Amino acid sequence: MLILFIVCVFSVLLILKYVFGGSEPNPFGKDCREPLKEKVYDKKEKNKVLKQGFLAGKVPDNLDAVIIGSGVGGLGLAVLLAKVGKKVLVLEQHDRAGGCCHTFTEKGFEFDVGIHYVGELSEHTPLRCMLDQMTNGQLEWEPLEDAYDHVILGPPENRRSYPIYSGSARFPAELKRRFPGEENAIDEFMRLVKKTEFGAWLLAVLKLCPLPLAKFVIHTGLAKHLSFFFKMAPRSLTEVVNGLTENKELRAVFTYIFGTYGKRPKDASFAMHSILITHYLSGAWYPKGGSSEIAYHMIPIIEKAGGAVLVRAPVNRILFNNKNETCGVSVLKGQEEVHVHAPMVISNAGIFNTYEKLLPKELRAMPDVQKQLSMVKHGEGGLSIFVGLNGTKEELGLKAKNYWIFAENNFDELMDKYMNEGREEASKKIPLLFVGSPSAKDPSWEERSPGKSTLSLVSFAKYSWFEEWKDGKVTNRGDDYKELKQAFIDSALNVVMDVFPKITRDKIEYIDAGTPITNTHYIGAPEGEFYGVDHGMSRFSPEVSAAIRPQTPLKNLYLTGQDVFLCGFTGALLGAITCGSVILNRNLHVDSFLLAMKTKYINKKLKDK
Ligand SMILES: Cc1cc2nc3c(=O)[nH]c(=O)nc-3n(C[C@H](O)[C@H](O)[C@H](O)COP(=O)(O)OP(=O)(O)OC[C@H]3O[C@@H](n4cnc5c(N)ncnc54)[C@H](O)[C@@H]3O)c2cc1C
């Protein structure tokens, strides 16, 4: 009890220190939202911001920091630093900024890469406040329909559909309607989810507090006493859900969202799952104008402080001085290396790329670096299929919602079979498929691409299925590669045309697939992973949670993005907030929370008048 008391006092002091004693100004110090400017949808205009090619002459002088990678983890951090006056250079290997938030256009269809829906964005939630501030109020979020997800289970001749509704009350109430007699299981599931997710505060604290304090909290066993999150972390999703109900359909509906972090239920941590369930409990949103709007509204803030975001800028190594301190990066420009110097380097490229590809051999071999590497694994590879359709959403029956389609309700068996069969077998029958229509979610689409629609189909795929073609040219990897891709496309289309009868082959104007090796090329995912480092149970042990933090074993080198915190748009953004907290030596989680409270209060007063 005494120890508990001491730790609580310690934590409070620590938070107070960050709130009142931060050594740097607060990027969330005042409300920076500006009135909405006129929307720019013209591609050429947007590309002037998103596609600024790297040239040595464009590198600003006297940089405060270089960030490797322009995902939301990189750009978000750059914005936080820019807001307190720092001059930051963001370097992106692809030909446009955004990472998983980038978009591309083929045959007149604009496609998103990695944003289908984001939760917790009701007015004045801390996340909404953060994003409003980080885009100066210019990024708008459009709610999806409610139900936002449909879980579809079973073979073609017997598909069952379960709508998922938002709301702490409605989510369980609708499930109870579909599963009479399962009221207790549903209530208990909700109770466990909420209690577990609530304990995630300690995840943030373990990553931010001094390492010795974190170790103390862990080795005394306090972590599991203080937070239900860490108590549930070593329990698998399958174990918890099977303990709640015998009903196989309900078990499936409780677990379907494992696709958003890519770990089948028996290897997934209930802790991670509880975060995802609560994430969408208040609904789901999509960025108006498509996901390129995110980078488009962040970059000007970085530039205003004297920084820049340059693309076609693959960093091939991080530079160190003779004291083993980071002092800059080397960018490959054709065959030439261009050196960019800065007192601080932050990597958004993920742990594996950073340690295994960008460090010199002798530093990679450092025990502390190897220790961190031994704690992480590559996540599952992903398959994306992009479909451009002739027809409006009304004509094609497309809705602003997602469909998770599974061939059977035992997801552990389904994933086992799918991932362990050879690639030929797998390609013939995709047993799990996410289907969303980005165009139907975006109210600006009709004006931008009248008469057209898009579909995004997503599933998992093993890197090893495609690895043999990895060294080929991205647009021409040979006929056998094309054939394999086509087999996956055909079986995905069979599912789609069966579930959405208005979508027929003659409506398809464009279709192509991105495999794990495509992901390597465009988003720098070393093994084609969708969500960075693996989200299995071991990642959620308090030891790993505390060890993987923005600070690296190397001085002046930091990590941001999804590998530092959690995957997903929000996870990567919180990675940036965590990294920004370390660099600015203040707790930005608390800062943004306080500003959210303040703006809510001000808005309420304005309303009341
Ligand atoms: C198909 C798909 C669907 C998804 N759907 C959703 C969703 O609906 N909702 C949600 O919240 N999340 C979703 N996600 C997850 C989410 O998009 C990611 O978790 C998040 O955006 C990751 O952000 P990040 O900044 O950490 O990394 P990334 O966005 O991956 O950025 C890393 C960047 O680093 C660059 N880079 C790597 N190496 C180098 C180098 N050497 N030099 C220069 N640059 C380099 C890469 O090119 C990349 O741009 C989805 C992801 C995918 C792939």
Ligand SMILES: *[C@@H]1O[C@H](CO)[C@@H](O)[C@H](O)[C@H]1NC(C)=O
């Ligand atoms: C730098 O790191 C290498 C590899 O760990 C080590 O051999 C060397 O002594 C270090 N140099 C300094 C100045 O610390």
Ligand SMILES: *[C@@H]1O[C@H](CO)[C@@H](O)[C@H](O)[C@H]1NC(C)=O
């Ligand atoms: C799209 O469909 C319309 C009618 O439904 C047709 O007139 C038009 O030619 C089609 N466009 C293409 C490119 O197929």
